[in-house]
Amino acid sequence: MKNLKKYLLSAVISAAFISCNSNDDQPVANNVTLEFNNTFKDQTIVLGDATATNATVNTSTAGQTHSFSELKYVISNIRLIKADGTEIPYNVNDLDKGATVIDQAKPTSLNYVLNNIPAGEYKQIKFGLGVKNSLNTLDQVRFPNFYAAAGANDTEMMWEWGAGYRFTKIEGFYDTDKKELSIHTGSTVEGEEGNYTQGVDAYRDITLNLPTNAIVDNKAPKIVIKADFDKLLSGKTHTITLSSGTGMDDNATPNVHTAVQMLKFADNLGGNGTNDTSGMFSVSNVQN
Amino acid sequence: MKKIFLFLILILTLSACSTNDYEPIVYENPEIAFDIPDGFPQPNSSIYTNKPTKYGVELGKLLFNDKRFSANNSVSCASCHIQSNAFADTNIQAIGIEGRIGLRNTPPIQNLAFMKFFNWDGSKLNLESQPIFPIVTHEEMDSSILEVIGKIKDDLQYKELFKKAFGDENITAERIYRSIVQYEYTLISANTKYDRVIRNKSETFTESEAKGYEIFQQKCASCHSGELFTDQSFRNIGFPINTNSNEAGRARVTGKPEDFMSFRVPSLRNVEYTAPYGSFGQFATLKEVLDYFDNGVLSADNLDPIFKENDNRIPLTEDEKEYLIAFMKTLSDNEFTGRD
Numbered sequence: 001m002k003n004l005k006k007y008l009l010s011a012v013i014s015a016a017f018i019s020c021n022s023n024d025d026q027p028v029a030n031n032v033t034l035e036f037n038n039t040f041k042d043q044t045i046v047l048g049d050a051t052a053t054n055a056t057v058n059t060s061t062a063g064q065t066h067s068f069s070e071l072k073y074v075i076s077n078i079r080l081i082k083a084d085g086t087e088i089p090y091n092v093n094d095l096d097k098g099a100t101v102i103d104q105a106k107p108t109s110l111n112y113v114l115n116n117i118p119a120g121e122y123k124q125i126k127f128g129l130g131v132k133n134s135l136n137t138l139d140q141v142r143f144p145n146f147y148a149a150a151g152a153n154d155t156e157m158m159w160e161w162g163a164g165y166r167f168t169k170i171e172g173f174y175d176t177d178k179k180e181l182s183i184h185t186g187s188t189v190e191g192e193e194g195n196y197t198q199g200v201d202a203y204r205d206i207t208l209n210l211p212t213n214a215i216v217d218n219k220a221p222k223i224v225i226k227a228d229f230d231k232l233l234s235g236k237t238h239t240i241t242l243s244s245g246t247g248m249d250d251n252a253t254p255n256v257h258t259a260v261q262m263l264k265f266a267d268n269l270g271g272n273g274t275n276d277t278s279g280m281f282s283v284s285n286v287q288n
Numbered sequence: 289m290k291k292i293f294l295f296l297i298l299i300l301t302l303s304a305c306s307t308n309d310y311e312p313i314v315y316e317n318p319e320i321a322f323d324i325p326d327g328f329p330q331p332n333s334s335i336y337t338n339k340p341t342k343y344g345v346e347l348g349k350l351l352f353n354d355k356r357f358s359a360n361n362s363v364s365c366a367s368c369h370i371q372s373n374a375f376a377d378t379n380i381q382a383i384g385i386e387g388r389i390g391l392r393n394t395p396p397i398q399n400l401a402f403m404k405f406f407n408w409d410g411s412k413l414n415l416e417s418q419p420i421f422p423i424v425t426h427e428e429m430d431s432s433i434l435e436v437i438g439k440i441k442d443d444l445q446y447k448e449l450f451k452k453a454f455g456d457e458n459i460t461a462e463r464i465y466r467s468i469v470q471y472e473y474t475l476i477s478a479n480t481k482y483d484r485v486i487r488n489k490s491e492t493f494t495e496s497e498a499k500g501y502e503i504f505q506q507k508c509a510s511c512h513s514g515e516l517f518t519d520q521s522f523r524n525i526g527f528p529i530n531t532n533s534n535e536a537g538r539a540r541v542t543g544k545p546e547d548f549m550s551f552r553v554p555s556l557r558n559v560e561y562t563a564p565y566g567s568f569g570q571f572a573t574l575k576e577v578l579d580y581f582d583n584g585v586l587s588a589d590n591l592d593p594i595f596k597e598n599d600n601r602i603p604l605t606e607d608e609k610e611y612l613i614a615f616m617k618t619l620s621d622n623e624f625t626g627r628d
Contacts, residue, residue: 138420138424139461140432140433140434140461141433141434141460141461144434147432188411188540188541188542188543190411190412190413190417190541191413196404196413198410198413198541198542199541199542199543200542200543245533250533259536259539259540259541259542259543260539260543260544260545262543263543
């Protein structure tokens with residue numbers, strides 16, 4: 001009888017614990033999906049080659065028509081900011097787990113799922129366009145997956161970016177005669193702090209306020225981010241007129257141009273880092 | 289008491305045994321004496337963190353000559369960096385796998401230990417971070433470091449050399465880069481007629497060479513200065529422009545308009561063997577280079593002041609050109625280039 005009581009008691013206690021667990025439907029963490037919508041103004045971009053009739057055509061402030069056949073960029077160093085200001089970094093030092101290549105030709109790449117984000121309300125998101133300097137080495141051994149996505153040599157890496165990865169790769173056409181457009185960005189920074197350094201940094205840190213807080217609980221929210229490539233030529237920092245050729249000011253076809261020209265594109269796409277920290281990016285909506 | 293004694297002996301025996309068992313085979317891998325030739329500048333500081341060792345250099349040389357570094361196993365470092373050409377080649381622009389043409393002329397690999405900048409645009413500041421680029425570049429080897437490691441990791445000769453050079457058989461990216469660079473650090477050319485005449489005073493110039501040396505000091509040595517015959521600066525000297533839209537000279541790296549189409553002043557050591565000349569091999573012979581300087585170079589906003597102040601030219605008579613070439617040939621190192 002005594003034994004039976006003991007069994008009963010333990011059964012009750014167990015049941016209590018189990019029910020406790022199942023009643024607790026406030027998870028400690030959930031996913032957050034980032035959806036990237038690549039547009040010209042409000043129109044989602046349709047890629048196409050020179051003869052394509054359905055490719056989205058945009059017109060710049062300077063009056064130049066342009067369309068894209070390829071559109072890729074790297075997102076990394078993602079941080080979510082809670083309503084109370086706490087910053088939740090997402091694998092910011094692991095390119096395999098915390099960075100991705102957005103590729104307009106691959107619909108699955110347009111949704112990037114952040115796993116295991118602590119429950120709570122989030123008011124802001126920060127991320128990098130490109131790869132920050134400390135990780136911007138072609139370290140295939142350390143980050144084989146990211147290397148395959150962003151650094152593999154079929155993208156024809158440039159020596160000068162030897163420092164690292166290509167941050168943005170845009171191929172396309174401009175003007176009515178559809179001249180080739182090929183705009184790539186990447187960093188050329190070399191040298192240790194305290195010693196001689198050289199080069200330009202094309203990495204841009206983006207800060208976006210969310211129009212409504214994203215709530216991570218038993219539901220996984222989605223943050224829809226618009227990347228408006230109209231800004232490429234008609235940006236907050238620079239109004240760019242494309243020209244083909246090999247002069248110092250020509251900027252349309254060279255893959256690298258001078259780094260001077262390249263930085264103008266980087267500023268327009270990712271902000272100049274001083275009075276513009278959003279560049280072409282904005283948050284369209286948050287789906288809780 | 290006896291038991292304890294026995295026990296102690298047993299332990300001692302065992303421990304002695306075990307130390308003997310675990311004695312690894314330690315290869316002696318001495319550092320290679322690194323002598324700075326008289327008058328050469330101080331070496332790049334990165335050499336002090338990657339000092340050449342006997343087996344590191346041996347390994348590096350083997351890797352340097354291994355065609356498995358390229359995607360289709362057709363090209364090694366040594367395919368473009370040929371010893372008899374002071375580790376440059378004779379092509380206008382470098383040629384990689386499948387005959388792909390690179391942007392620029394292959395730079396000679398000599399006296400790199402003393403350089404502050406690498407590549408024609410100075411994109412690299414230390415040599416250890418360089419070897420990855422020809423490996424991944426589309427127009428060169430078009431491979432990747434994991435692909436290379438995959439190909440060589442079961443090679444017994446490499447396993448043994450990695451062990452001798454680094455203490456164990458692990459073939460890592462870092463060790464590959466470091467050993468190749470150790471080998472490159474040993475490629476020092478400082479045994480030329482010039483060195484024997486000026487520095488050792490054991491030989492004398494011919495009359496033409498002596499005249500050439502005099503003209504050189506007046507008209508060339510402000511840029512081609514010192515015992516490396518380069519001041520390691522970057523200058524736009526108005527050479528014909530490479531119309532490849534990827535080319536911007538050092539401005540590609542720095543983003544500074546004043547560096548547009550500027551290139552590192554080349555060392556003139558072994559210049560006799562490194563034709564053609566210019567960033568993309570614009571000139572087939574030294575005579576063509578001198579004729580170009582004499583006739584006048586292209587104008588540019590950032591043209592080097594030495595040319596700007598002298599009507600964009602270095603005036604030279606035909607005799608002077610002949611003497612200069614005679615002098616430049618005294619900078620040939622037949623031991624280094626294996627031409628003895």
